[in-house]
Structures are given as structure tokens and as C-alpha cells.
Amino acid sequence: MLSIILILFTSIFFTGIIIRTKSIVSGRKGPVILQPVKDVVRLFKKGAIYSETTSIIFRIAPVIYFSTVFMACLVVPFGSYKGIVSFDGDFIFFAYILALGKFFSIISAMDTGSSFEGMGASREALFSMFAEPAFFILIGSFALFTGNTSFHNIFSTLHLGSSITYMLGGLAAFVLLMISMIENSRMPVDDPKTHLELTMIHEVMILDNSGFDLGLILSTGYLKFAMYGAIIADFFIGGLFLIWAIPLFLMIQVLYAIMIGLIESFMARFRMNHNPQFILTLSSVSFLIFLGVLLVLDKFV
């Protein structure tokens, strides 16, 4: 219960911080932190234009996309406090429920019959497919490490042994940071600020969405960031008391947002055909974590 409240709270200002960081780095003052939320509220009030090509899929997809990400947030725990949905193997549910949302966002893009949106959809499907093994090897390694199989149990027992776990946590944070960049279609895989449809991934998929639906898709993006931030924070919170855990959580989220802002300010987007290589590199980093776990557990004989 606590985690979903905190995730919802951080999602309000998360994207604002990213935008603000980017503005400051490039020497501008930038919009207020709450500007993204204001945008969404404005979109909620607007009317909508639908393409004549689209079918029912296009109308229901944004709602399902939002709901699946919201459900995924419910699985994420907060330190030693369980998420609302928690059972052994819940991270499999987490990954697959996100896949449901992705399924609908892809077919909704294809529903418009636009070749640009098809291109974005195809890339989204391809890149998220490559990101999948990294996440599973990562969580599998931690399942091996702690002997537990649910998010909550893994995170709450992670730091009970030696402090080497913080190092593993650091590596895991890097992998998750990159996965979240891929899943949210940010640099270096995708550039949300590009103005050429041919080089877009996520932005081009929602070209035809407008009004409430667009607002819903944008807020899903904010929620997704906060969700990944929460998982990263969970790697460090462990069994801390609330009075320490909540400020630490917020601090990690803010740091995470600033980090994304900095990455976006100083990196250019990769060439599209380099993306798969980059994403597969993440799997190898995850594999490194797995080897680290094997070392720590003395499994090499």
C-alpha cells in the first residue's frame, strides 16, 4: 500500500525533474516541475480526433496500457512493506503484465494504418524483446542469491548477509536504469525530442492519439519511470525503518531523474541498428551479476 502511494507521488514530479535538469544543463531556466502534470490535465479536458482507419482497438488500448502499468506498480514492494499484489514469482507477473500493455500499445499504433506508426511499433516490439532477458537474468540471480522468489522477499532479505550486496545492487541499478530508458523510449535508444518521424520509436506510435487518450499515455510514461525508480530504490532500502527509508526512497528517485536528465543532455541517440547490440550488452551485464552471485555463494568448486 505504501509503495503505490509513494510511486504515485513521485510520478507527479519525476518527468518535471528530468526536463528541469536538461534545461539547467543547457543554460535555460526551464518550465516548472509540475508542468508535465499540467499538460496531462489540459489534455484530459480536450476533445479528441480519431482517424477514420482506426477501430475499437485504438480506443481501448490507452486505457489498457495505463491499467497494466498501474497493476505492475501494485506488485512493486517498498522495502520490507509488501506491494498490494505479492506472491512467489510475482516478478514474472510483473514482466508479463507489462507485456500486455505493450501488446495493446503496439496494435493500437498499427491500427492507424500509418507506415510511420508501424515502424515505431516494430521497433518497440524488437527492442523490448531484447531487454527481456536482461531483466530475467537479473532477477533470477537475486532469486538464487536470496533463495526467495518474490519481489518482497528478495528485497527484504537482500542485505541481511555481507555488504557486498550493495555492490551487486549498484550493478543491478545500472541495468534497471538502462532497461527503464529502453522501456520509456528515452536516450540513448530513442530521442523523445526528435522532430523526424523516421527516427522516433515511442513518439511516433502515439502520433494519432489525442485528448484524454494522449493524456493517459503520457501519464503512463510518468508512472513507468517512478515504478522503475522504486525498484532501483528497493535494492538499497532493504529492511530500513520508515523514517530512513522514505527519505532514501525520495532521494534515489530524484537522483535517478537527474541522472536521466544528464544522460539525455550529454548523449546522442544511437544509430537505430546499433540499438540491439546495446540492449544485448545489458544482458551480459546481468550475466556478470549472475557470476558475481555464484562467486559470493561459493558455487564454483
Add this chain to the structure above:
Amino acid sequence: MMFYEGKELIGLLFRLYVIVLFSGIIVLPFIPLRFKSIISIISVFLIALITSFIALNGFSGDGIEFLVNGGSFFGEIPLRIDALAAWFILIINFTSVTGVLYGAGYLKSSTVHPSVISFHWILYIVFQSSMLIVCMVQHSIAFILAWEVMSLSSLFLVLFDYTNPKVLKAGINYLVQMHLSVVLLTVAFIWVYFKTGTFDFKGISVFFGSNPNIWLFLLFFTGFGLKAGFIGLHTWLPQAHPAAPSHISGVMSGVIVKMGIFGIFRIIACLKADYIILGEIIITISLLTGLFGIMNAAVHRDFKKMLAYCTIENIGIIGIGIGLGLIGMGTGQGLLSFLGFGGALLHVLNHSLFKSLLFYSAGSVYRQTHTRDMDKLGGLIKKMPKSALLFLTGAIAIGGIPPLNGFISEFLIYCGILNGINSAGISQITLMVILFAGLSMIGGISLLTFTKAFSTVFLGTPRQELKHEPVEVSLLMLLPQYFIVAAMIIIAFFPGYFIGIIGTVLNNNTFNSVNFNIPDLQRYIGILKNISLASFLLIAVIGFVFLLRWFFTRGSEVKYSSTWGCAYPAAGDRMQYTGKSFSKSFGKLFNFLMIEKKGYDEIRQDETFPESRKYRSFYIDIFEAKIIGPVMHQITRFINLFQFIQNGKIQAYVIYGIVFILAIFIGTILNLWH
């Protein structure tokens, strides 16, 4: 004549089953065309009802056993229906019933000769019964016989459109490969017979008890694997499925392929040693099968071929479960065995449901548009909304995505892997982590495959003008699909019941080495209950967001316009993203596995005004092109060396006969054959 031991009622029912079977076969050719499908529906339904009732008794205790006197040749044929057989019998019956209903609608407007139709339906009934018998008999010769009848009847069902040379070629391919399977199985059974002196399946257990397990098992695995379509043994699948009429493809993919899995399970139940090494072999083969199947499915344009490759992928997933179960048996982890075998058994059921659903709804598309090339279609959701939603349901389920049933079985297999990760040896741990990553990748690629298939066929606008405007198919074709969806939803939201049944299947005497404790089973039933609660919650959340959407957009203005084409107003239907372009970048990345062939004429230099020309590109199966093809070529060349024997001259043939007789005569005189 036959006689029965054991329960009176079961014997009576069995007799009734035989009567229904034969009366259906005899009546069908003599009735008018319009009654043929009704009679076959009734026969299939009655057979399903009777045998399912018999099967339900198989779940209790040791199951049912009775002996049939097969005359002097067979001796006494034991028919045993244990829980494992019962599970498969129920799956066969459900899919056969939906298949006959759908098929009745599918063939309704067919213009072929009535005798072809009656032959088709007779074969269908024979085919259903042969599968049921395969599950029941535990006598090597009778088993091979039933297996052969099953292969042949399904072959002739595939050859419905026998005037099409492509269909014939696919059929012959299927025939040859199925006989390779029979040869391997026969060799394996003969081996058992020579070591133990019995045709009863109990002999296999005896064999495993006193001999090395691994080779006989691998022989059986290859034989059954040909039916199931493991990698390297799969090449008949992508040819036979597109060639068959859609209800047959659905039944083939749904249940025939699973008979291979049944055989493997049956042999595993007899195993006595070598569990771990066999488990590791099966897991490796299965992971490769899964990845290979889904990668090929992602690139193909023919949607039935795509579904056939996807079947190969699902066999891989089932195989992973079986391998996990074997490792669990070897290391004594009862829970791992339960999760592996249980996941595999549930996935057999799940796959039979959503794959037949997908074949039926894709078949409806083929029926209305007469093309299997998805890049020629588009926008069908507006013309055939019900078929589109049915296909979508199947697509989500087959990707293992919640809240549908595919997730439940894949979740069990994932849990099995997680359990295996915490096992002892480093090699197993590494295998499990690779498996974990591989299975997630299979999931990712299947997302790509099915978003591609659904959106190219049903979304956007039509890419080509069709000869006939497609309309929604008849209720008779939709009805079985609704039944399947209902079954899928029941499994998805009330999985505990099915896990309980699977617990019975694994807990009785069939699998004597699987020892899991009941609290573990209860714990997993609890976890699955949590999943279904989460699924309900998801639906509630979706409903709530819809309410919000309705609340906010109540008064606001809604306009309709054309799709944004980057300010280019003349974007045509042909400019849409096709399935081919959707999977192009994926295909390019894995071009060492999926070989793309292109055919086109280059524009010559003297061609000032190039005429319209064709460009085609297609993917070929690497196993068929690089391994099986060349080997077959060499074999054919070798065999052709002996062509002079078959020279067409009667004189030569007479000489062969004389030589043969002389050889026998001389041999007898010299007492060479004793």
C-alpha cells in the same frame, strides 16, 4: 471375440463406444449430403461423451484396467486408462468436438463431390478413435497399429484438397516422416520385446530396471519427437498445417502433435535411472526448439505457416517443463518435478485450446478471403469483428500474457526454473538461468509475432482488393470458438481446480518417482489463486479507468479525420506497414538462422522504361535447406545407382523370380536357413 474384465459399466460403455464408432462409419456414405455433417457431429460427440465418462473413472485410484482378447496374434491386449491417459483423452475429446463443429461450418459451402465429404468425415471419426486408442492400449503391437491408423487417417484428412500438387507434396512429406517415426518406435518396442519377452508396456519398466536407460529412451524420444515436432524433427509441421483444411490444422496442432508428448510422458513413467542427463538433454533440445520455432514464426507471411512454427515453439515450452520434471526426479526435488511436469501437462491443455482457436479464426479469414498471405489482407476487424476478437484472445493467450490461461502454465514452468535455480550443482544453476533468459526471450518474440499477425490481418485498411467482400462467418463456425474461449477463461480464473487434477495425475502410481508433498501443492494452488485475484483486480482497474475516461470525455468534442501522414495527404493503402516490414529488422538480425531468398529481375541498362515486374522474398527453413535437403539428395543419388534393377523389361523381372526361387531351393538343400 472380445471379453471384458473389471467393472460391468465400463465394459458396457466400451461396447457402446465400438457400436457408435462402427455405425457412424457405416451410415455416413449412404445418407444425403446435408445430413453427413450432422451425423458426423453426433458420432464424434457421442464417442467423446462415452470415452470421457470412461476417462473420468481413470482419475480415481489406479485407474481402469481391462483385457481385450485380440486373438492368437495379439494375445491379450491390456487397455489401461490411468490418470495420464485420462487427461489426454479429455483434451482429445474437447478439441475433436470443436473441430467437427467448426469443420461442419467450414465445409458447408464446399463444392467437392459428396463422396469426398463422406470419406473426410469417416476419416475424422476414425482419427479421433485412433488417438483415443493410442492413449488406452498398453500393448506394443496394438499401439503401433493404432499409431499407424492415426498417422494415415490424419494424412488423408490433410489431403482433402488432393488436386493441389502443393498439398500432395506436403502430404507425402508427412507420410514419410511419420513412417520414420513408426520405424523408430517399432525398433524400440522390438528391443524391449527381445529383452523382456512381453509386448505389455510393463515390459518397458522391466527393461529400464535392468538395462541402461538412456539409449532406449532417446530412441523413443526421437520416434515420438517426430510427431511432436522437436527441432530437427519438425520439418513436416510447417508444410502439413498450411496444406490441411483449417479444422484439421486446428486438430492436428491441438492434439496430434500432443500425442508425441503423451508418448514421451508414457515412457518417462517407466524410467528408472539417468534422469538428470536425460532432463538436461531434453531441456537443451526444447529451448532450441522454442527459440527456433518462434523466430521462424516471426518472419513468415503465410499465417498458417506462422501458426505451425508457433506450435513448434510451444512444443519447446512443454519440453522445457518435461526436462525440469526429469531433473527434479533425478535430484529428488518433488516440487521441481511437480512444477515441471505439471506446467507441461497444463500447457498441453492450454495449447490445444488456444492453438485450435487461432487456427479456426485464421481459417475463417482464409475461408472468406482465400488467401493465407497476411500482407495481402488488412482491416478485417471491420468486416469480421467476431473472428478478429477471437484471434486477438488467442494471440494474447498464446503469448503467455495474463489474464489468460497461457500465463498460468508458463508461470508454473517459470516457477519450476526458479526452484531449479536453488538446486545444488553449478551446471544446473547455469542451465536454469540460461533457460530463464531464453524463455523470456521466447515470450518477447511471440509478442512481436502475434502483434504482427493480428495487426496486419485485422487492422489498418485492406492492402489489396479482394474478389469477394469478406463477411463474418456463420454461427456454426463461431460457436466452437466461443466454447474454447470459455474453457480458456475458466482455466485462467480458476486454475486451482486444474492444478488439483494434475496433482492427481502426477501423484498416483503412474509416476512413482515423483514425490511431492501435499502442502507444496496447496501452496501453489494458493499462489495461483493470488494470480487469478490479480487478474480480477486488473479487470477492475481497467473498468475503473474506462469509467474515468467516460466521465472526462462525456461532454467533449469528437472529430474524425484521416490518419496523420506527416502532411502527405495521398498516403495509400499499399503504403501501410506490412507484416514483412514489421519483422524485417528482426529477420535481418537473425539472418544466419532464417535464410531469406529473394527473386527479382534487375533493371537492365538498355531498359529506358522499365516494365512492371515482380519482386518476391521468402524465408526458408535452415534445417530443410541445409541439413535434410542435402542428405536426402545424397541418399537419392545412392539409390539411383540401383535403377538398372527396375528397368521395365518383363524378361528381367522373370529372371529375378527364378533367381529368387533357385536361391531358396539351394538354400534349403544346403540347409542354410535353419
